[in-house]
Amino acid sequence: MAQEPETLHLDISSEYFRMDSEEVRKARSIHWYARTDWGMAVLSYEDSSFLLKHPLLTQGSAKWPAQHGVTEGHFDRWWQKTLLVLEGDEHNRIRRLVNPAFSPRRIQPLHERFRSLANSLIDDWVGVGKTEFASRFAAPYATRILCMILGIDERDWKKIHQLASTIGLGLGITIQENIARIDEAIAELTRYAKFLVRSRRQSPRDDILSTLVETRDTDDGKLSDQELINLIILLIFAGIDTTRNQLALSVEAFSKQPDQWEKLAANPDHYAAKAVEEALRVNPIGRWISREAADTIQHKERTIEKGTTLHLFTLTSATDPAAFDNPDRIDLDAERAPHFAFGGGIHHCLGHFVARADIGIALSAMATRMKDLRVEEGAEWLPDSGNTGANKLPITFSRRF
Amino acid sequence: MKIFVEMAKCENHGQCAISAPNNFELDSDGNLRYQESFGEEDLHDIEDAIDSCPLQAISLDRDPTYA
Numbered sequence: 001m002a003q004e005p006e007t008l009h010l011d012i013s014s015e016y017f018r019m020d021s022e023e024v025r026k027a028r029s030i031h032w033y034a035r036t037d038w039g040m041a042v043l044s045y046e047d048s049s050f051l052l053k054h055p056l057l058t059q060g061s062a063k064w065p066a067q068h069g070v071t072e073g074h075f076d077r078w079w080q081k082t083l084l085v086l087e088g089d090e091h092n093r094i095r096r097l098v099n100p101a102f103s104p105r106r107i108q109p110l111h112e113r114f115r116s117l118a119n120s121l122i123d124d125w126v127g128v129g130k131t132e133f134a135s136r137f138a139a140p141y142a143t144r145i146l147c148m149i150l151g152i153d154e155r156d157w158k159k160i161h162q163l164a165s166t167i168g169l170g171l172g173i174t175i176q177e178n179i180a181r182i183d184e185a186i187a188e189l190t191r192y193a194k195f196l197v198r199s200r201r202q203s204p205r206d207d208i209l210s211t212l213v214e215t216r217d218t219d220d221g222k223l224s225d226q227e228l229i230n231l232i233i234l235l236i237f238a239g240i241d242t243t244r245n246q247l248a249l250s251v252e253a254f255s256k257q258p259d260q261w262e263k264l265a266a267n268p269d270h271y272a273a274k275a276v277e278e279a280l281r282v283n284p285i286g287r288w289i290s291r292e293a294a295d296t297i298q299h300k301e302r303t304i305e306k307g308t309t310l311h312l313f314t315l316t317s318a319t320d321p322a323a324f325d326n327p328d329r330i331d332l333d334a335e336r337a338p339h340f341a342f343g344g345g346i347h348h349c350l351g352h353f354v355a356r357a358d359i360g361i362a363l364s365a366m367a368t369r370m371k372d373l374r375v376e377e378g379a380e381w382l383p384d385s386g387n388t389g390a391n392k393l394p395i396t397f398s399r400r401f
Numbered sequence: 402m403k404i405f406v407e408m409a410k411c412e413n414h415g416q417c418a419i420s421a422p423n424n425f426e427l428d429s430d431g432n433l434r435y436q437e438s439f440g441e442e443d444l445h446d447i448e449d450a451i452d453s454c455p456l457q458a459i460s461l462d463r464d465p466t467y468a
């Protein structure tokens with residue numbers, strides 16, 4: 001029998017655990033994966049890339065509510081029918097119908113609205129040289145962009161943000177103690193989504209929701225009202241907190257590298273897209289992508305038994321020295337291999353072109369108006385695991401103009 | 402017209418095979434396989450595949466011999 005390779009154990013549920021640490025770098029230099037209490041942690045770029053798209057490794061989140069004692073109710077019924085959880089033909093039929101509505105071609109006409117939103121939020125505090133970035137920029141920006149896509153009145157953004165945060169608790173390990181609130185939020189969003197679908201069927205507008213309502217395919221028919229409602233709730237669930245936190249993480253990453261911030265400021269049209277990719281590479285909101293083995297598979301020397309949970313570490317694979325030069329530094333001029341912050345395979349993030357465009361526009365707007373960016377005392381960070389980010393991010397800067 | 406995929410960009414996500422299964426597929430190793438030529442009836446699906454590719458690696462090239 002081949003000798004088992006030495007692998008390290010990473011304590012990913014500890015509050016002291018850090019993705020960007022010597023411990024994780026050491027584990028990655030020893031072997032392509034490490035052990036954790038919650039399954040395998042895949043660390044290397046090459047193996048992450050391969051396993052991410054493996055057809056026998058499924059998204060594996062379907063059982064999440066049941067594993068935490070929730071087996072019925074509005075949240076559970078919605079969750080079991082979301083794109084994120086569906087597999088095979090059921091997933092692909094819906095994905096095929098919705099993909100074109102989120103293409104760069106369809107997003108492009110919204111860029112100007114993203115830019116004026118970014119600038120109007122910055123106007124509110126740019127004069128005082130400091131702000132609490134999470135609540136004064138990231139939350140309204142991310143939420144109002146989702147409102148634009150769905151054609152929701154942007155003045156309702158606080159309500160939508162509140163509902164998104166509540167259903168977000170469904171991903172926390174405290175799901176069971178919060179389930180009454182979560183179910184109520186799903187019920188409220190369902191009523192809201194029904195109203196939106198009905199009004200777009202009667203009178204289409206030029207938002208993405210109208211495109212989705214009109215979508216029809218000769219083979220796959222069209223999206224039913226129930227499918228549309230489930231999707232609207234999923235977009236609110238998957239699109240707001242992710243973007244909000246990724247904005248904070250991007251600002252944090254650039255505050256450590258003023259030279260690259262200056263480079264972006266000097267030529268935002270040229271560097272905006274790179275700035276987004278580099279921020280997602282070194283400081284992604286999703287610290288890992290989850291997969292579950294639908295069957296037993298062999299990868300390299302390791303037999304991965306059916307039912308095994310895998311965490312593909314995004315920051316770790318995207319800073320693997322085997323695939324990137326000077327990997328821990330943002331370098332807007334480097335040619336980099338793609339990171340996996342948006343996942344991959346059939347579940348690859350549906351909204352990535354929206355997120356890439358709006359984060360690029362936000363960073364450019366900030367860089368052209370602010371310099372000497374610093375994160376101050378009092379930042380409140382989420383744990384460095386699963387989905388991370390900042391609930392509070394006090395920043396200071398000097399104004400350029 | 403012919404389908405052209407920039408293989409250096411392609412990351413084998415397989416979104417194209419969801420949109421246009423007659424023209425794109427992932428083989429048993431998970432690598433993209435596609436047919437360059439296609440029938441008129443598949444054009445709509447191929448346009449959806451072009452829109453859906455996360456790397457924007459797919460294009461339709463007009464074949465110069467028919468130009």
Ligand code: HEM
Binds near residue numbers: 234235238355
């Ligand atoms: C920086 C922002 C974002 C990040 C980092 C992100 C990341 C992700 C990740 C990691 C997945 C799972 C991929 C996998 O398992 O392989 C995902 C799925 C998804 N995301 Fe995003 N996302 C972001 C923004 C958005 C936005 C703005 C929207 C909607 C407008 C969105 C909609 C979705 C949907 C619908 C899915 C499920 C796709 C499927 O299972 O077929 N995301 N996202």
Ligand code: SF4
Binds near residue numbers: 411454459
């Ligand atoms: S969708 Fe794009 S990246 Fe994915 S397999 Fe097809 S061509 Fe390659």
